[in-house]
Amino acid sequence: WDIKHNNLNIPSKNCHRVVVLGAPKVGKTNILRRFLGEDYEEHYEPTVEDFYRKMFHIGGETYQVDLLDAASEKDFPAKRRLSILTGDIFLLVFSLDDRESLNEVRELLDEIKAAKAKLQKPNHPAKVPVVVCANKADLDAQRVLSNSEVVDILGEDAPFFETSAKTGAGLEAVFAALAALGGLPDETSPSRHQIIPILTYQSLCVGKRGIRMRRHSRGLGAPCAAVDPLARRPSFASDLKRHNSGIYRKIFIFLYKSCTVT
Ligand SMILES: Nc1nc2c(ncn2[C@@H]2O[C@H](COP(=O)(O)OP(=O)(O)O)[C@@H](O)[C@H]2O)c(=O)[nH]1
Ligand SMILES: [Mg+2]
Numbered sequence: 001w002d003i004k005h006n007n008l009n010i011p012s013k014n015c016h017r018v019v020v021l022g023a024p025k026v027g028k029t030n031i032l033r034r035f036l037g038e039d040y041e042e043h044y045e046p047t048v049e050d051f052y053r054k055m056f057h058i059g060g061e062t063y064q065v066d067l068l069d070a071a072s073e074k075d076f077p078a079k080r081r082l083s084i085l086t087g088d089i090f091l092l093v094f095s096l097d098d099r100e101s102l103n104e105v106r107e108l109l110d111e112i113k114a115a116k117a118k119l120q121k122p123n124h125p126a127k128v129p130v131v132v133c134a135n136k137a138d139l140d141a142q143r144v145l146s147n148s149e150v151v152d153i154l155g156e157d158a159p160f161f162e163t164s165a166k167t168g169a170g171l172e173a174v175f176a177a178l179a180a181l182g183g184l185p186d187e188t189s190p191s192r193h194q195i196i197p198i199l200t201y202q203s204l205c206v207g208k209r210g211i212r213m214r215r216h217s218r219g220l221g222a223p224c225a226a227v228d229p230l231a232r233r234p235s236f237a238s239d240l241k242r243h244n245s246g247i248y249r250k251i252f253i254f255l256y257k258s259c260t261v262t
Contacts, residue, residue, distance in 0.1 A: 008055065008205050014063040016182040019087030021070050021080070021108050023101035027135040028093045030165035032069055035175060036227050037195045040166050053231035057204055058187045058223040065188065068233065084115045086239045089181050091174070093133040096162070097142035105132060106153050113157070129181040132160035133174055138167050185223075193223035201226035 020028050029047050030040055036052060050069040055062065070083045084090075092108050094101035113128050134150055136142075147162075154160055159177055163170035175189040187193050196204075201224070 008062065008064075008202065010055065010062045010064045014061065014184075015066070016064070016089055016184070017066040017068060017087050018089045018091055018178060018182075019068045019070055019083050020091045020093065021083070022093035022133075023095075023098065023104045026093045026095040026098065026101050027133070027163075027165045028091075029069055031091070031093060031133060031135065031163065031171065031174070032067055034165060034168060034171050035067065035190060037190050037225075040168075049233070051231055051233040053228040054225055055201060055228060056184075056188055056193065056223065056225045057201065057221065058185050058193065060221075061185075062205055063184055063188065065182070065184070066231070080111075081115065082236075082239075084112055085119075088129060089178055090128070090130045091133065091178060092130060092158070093135055095136045096134050096145050097136055097139050099144055102134075102145060102150065102153055109154070109157055128157065130158040131174055131177045131181065132158050133163045133170075134160055135163050135165060137162040137169060138164040187223035188225070193225045196224045196226050198226045198228060 020032060022028050024046065025044065029045070029050070032050075032052065033039065033041060036054060047069050050067075052067040052069070053064060054067070055064050068083060068087065070080065090108075090112055092105045094105045109128070109130060109132075112130060116128055132154060134145070150160060161170045161173045161177070163174055165171070172189055172191060176186060178184075179186060179188045204221075204224070
């Protein structure tokens, strides 16, 4: 059973890609760990680029959330642009003890707005699907940014939440906001479902379909989710297929060239 290619037939309207961006060391990986149902990690490991896939079975429906931990791509603008174009929801993270990391979020917000605006019909500008985490709220003594300074810098562009990946504070609200942007049910929040092994998840969705699904869907079952241990970031080619409209094609080809030449 090849789970890498989404043979689980999750409807594409239920599939979303969350791209996580922000300065190094602000807590991006630990926030993702929380979303995946893992524990906080004190030891810092720099991220190169990580890709995660979490699949949900909620109310008889299936959903898939892909998470791209895009690490520090400040020095790779073409790579970052590609990540931005392939994301449909964005989680931007800065740390309350690091003013420069807030400036970086401001720049990312502008870049995402500009990139998405180019792809939209001029008469129908949609709101940018971004949620911002003001992380490390537990570090009272080191805090250098007040709430009102953050509001001033971010403006009305994106909702932000004070969070702590260490204590878990504020993260429920962040996950709920992300779910709302993707039209996902609230049960996608880690506290609202049970994590089950991938094999159990697969048998729930596809094994002996008729009998099990029917029996299961009578009570719809408790919300559950599984993390795909084999998930890899899809190739450039399949990203292109996902967004197979003319404008995307042109931009992708341009970006692909600029990624490979440099
Ligand atoms: N006090 C505190 N430390 C945190 C928090 N989030 C992350 N850290 C620590 O900050 C360091 C960087 O975290 P990490 O998640 O790897 O950041 P990333 O580089 O943005 O992915 C690690 O040592 C974490 O333990 C938080 O909310 N509070
Ligand atoms: Mg990281």
